[in-house]
Amino acid sequence: MKSKNEKLAKRLGTILARLNAGEHLYLKDLEAEFNVHERTIWRDFERLSYLPLIREDGCYFLDMSSVRQQSSNNMNKLIQNTGLESFIPIKLNMNNWETNDMPTFLFKNVRIEDVSSFTDLFDVLASAISSQRQISFTYKGKLLEQVQPYRLVNDRGIWYLAAVYHSNLHSFRIAYISQFQLSDDKYKQQANIQDEIIRQGMQWLSIDKSDVLIQVDAHVASRFLDGDLLPNIQVLKEMDDGSLLISSQVTRLHDVIPILKAWMPHVEVLSPVSLKHELIRDLYASLERVKMM
Numbered sequence: 656m657k658s659k660n661e662k663l664a665k666r667l668g669t670i671l672a673r674l675n676a677g678e679h680l681y682l683k684d685l686e687a688e689f690n691v692h693e694r695t696i697w698r699d700f701e702r703l704s705y706l707p708l709i710r711e712d713g714c715y716f717l718d719m720s721s722v723r724q725q726s727s728n729n730m731n732k733l734i735q736n737t738g739l740e741s742f743i744p745i746k747l748n749m750n751n752w753e754t755n756d757m758p759t760f761l762f763k764n765v766r767i768e769d770v771s772s773f774t775d776l777f778d779v780l781a782s783a784i785s786s787q788r789q790i791s792f793t794y795k796g797k798l799l800e801q802v803q804p805y806r807l808v809n810d811r812g813i814w815y816l817a818a819v820y821h822s823n824l825h826s827f828r829i830a831y832i833s834q835f836q837l838s839d840d841k842y843k844q845q846a847n848i849q850d851e852i853i854r855q856g857m858q859w860l861s862i863d864k865s866d867v868l869i870q871v872d873a874h875v876a877s878r879f880l881d882g883d884l885l886p887n888i889q890v891l892k893e894m895d896d897g898s899l900l901i902s903s904q905v906t907r908l909h910d911v912i913p914i915l916k917a918w919m920p921h922v923e924v925l926s927p928v929s930l931k932h933e934l935i936r937d938l939y940a941s942l943e944r945v946k947m948m
Contacts, residue, residue, distance in 0.1 A: 663699075666689055666691075666699060667699060667702065667703070670685070670699060670700075670703070671703070674703075674706070674708075674715070674716065674717045675717070677716070677717070677719065678716065679714050679715070679716040680714065680715050680716065681713055681714050681715075682696050682697065682713045682714075682715075683713065685699075700715055766811075766812040767809065767812045768809075768812055768813050768814050768830070770814060770829075772830070773829055773830060773832075776829060776832060776835060777807065777829070779835060779837060780804060780807060780816060780829070780835075781807065782837070783804045783837055784804045784805065784806065784807070786841075787803075787841050787842055787843065787844060788837055788838055788839070788840065788841055788842075789801050789802060789803055789804075789838040789840045789841070789842055790802050790804055790818075790835065790836065790837055790838060791835075791836045791838065792832050792833065792834055792835040792836065793832070793833045793834040794827055794831055794832055794833075794862070795831050795863070798834075799820055801820075801838075801840070802818045802819070802820050803818055803819040803820070803842045803844075804816055804817075804818045805817045805818055805819065805824075805844060805848055805849065805852060806849070806852050807829070808826070808852065808857055810826075810856055810857035810858065811856075811858075813828060813857070814828070814829045814830070815827060815828055815829060815857040816829055816832065817852045817857065817860070819842075819848060820862065823907070824848055824851055824852065824855075824860055825860050825861065825862040825907075826857035826858075826860040826861055826862070827862065855909060856909075858908065858929060859907060859908045859909035860907060860909065861907070861908070862906065864904050864905065864906055865904070865905055865906075865908055865927060866902050866903075866904055866926070866927075867885070867902065867903045867904075867905055867908070867911060867924065867926070867927070867930060868891075868900070868901075868902050868924070868925040868926040869900075869901060869902075869903070869915070869922050869923060869924050869925060870894070870898055870899070870900050870901075870922065870923045870925060871898060871899045871901060871918075871921065871922050872898050872921040872922070873896060873897030873898050873899075874921075875918060875921045875922075876897070876898065876899045878918075879899075879901060880899075880901075884914055884918075885903035885905070885911060885914065886903060886904065886905055887903055887904040887905075888901055888902070888903050889901060889902050889903075900925075908927070908929075908930055911930075912930070912933065912934065912937070915930075915934060916934060916937060916938075919934070919938070
């Protein structure tokens, strides 16, 4: 024999399903269907008072326009929170999605990494982020412990874990993460870290060291050789005009951008190309700001 709670759960589930299907439900009909007193059905609708219900002459039904508006609000919030505004640059109205059987939007040939090989890892990483628990994992053969996961980020089609390790924000390509373990130790997320994740490209936050190749004019070369402007400097070649071809091995590419900008045009970045393009974009942006003054 079913318990009172089981009967209530089944009754509420049936009523909810039929309301969502757009049905108009009458108290008298439900009383006979479930073999309960009319007052019991009335209390059921009281429990569902959080829904946009309309009552007319003992009949209950959903205000579907409110339901669609709420769905639109939720969808817009999802798009905003996941950074997809550039893909769907409009305020969504669910009415526009339901006018016919043909979907309104279609994405074709989106250049994005296939996640089928690490779907399970996605789930546990998302759980660690939501519960703010530290993790450990092996990354490219190296064990990393007490990592604070902040966000799963897709940057230029590649999936990364944005996380704090040894007090610094880094990006870890998810495809290279293995031997994952979830810790019981918790941490508190910082707003400034979230802001940096939104602002920075993941390629600038890689924990892997990168070789930066630059050419430095002769009259400033000594400043690079004698000081500590850039880490791990090596002179590769002295050019005929006295300029130097030097390399620097850095952990976070973005950290060297302010230094290189301060010495332009006396330095030229040769590689990586992404760093060179970033400096060029910053230069053009600065010129545009000057024109607007």
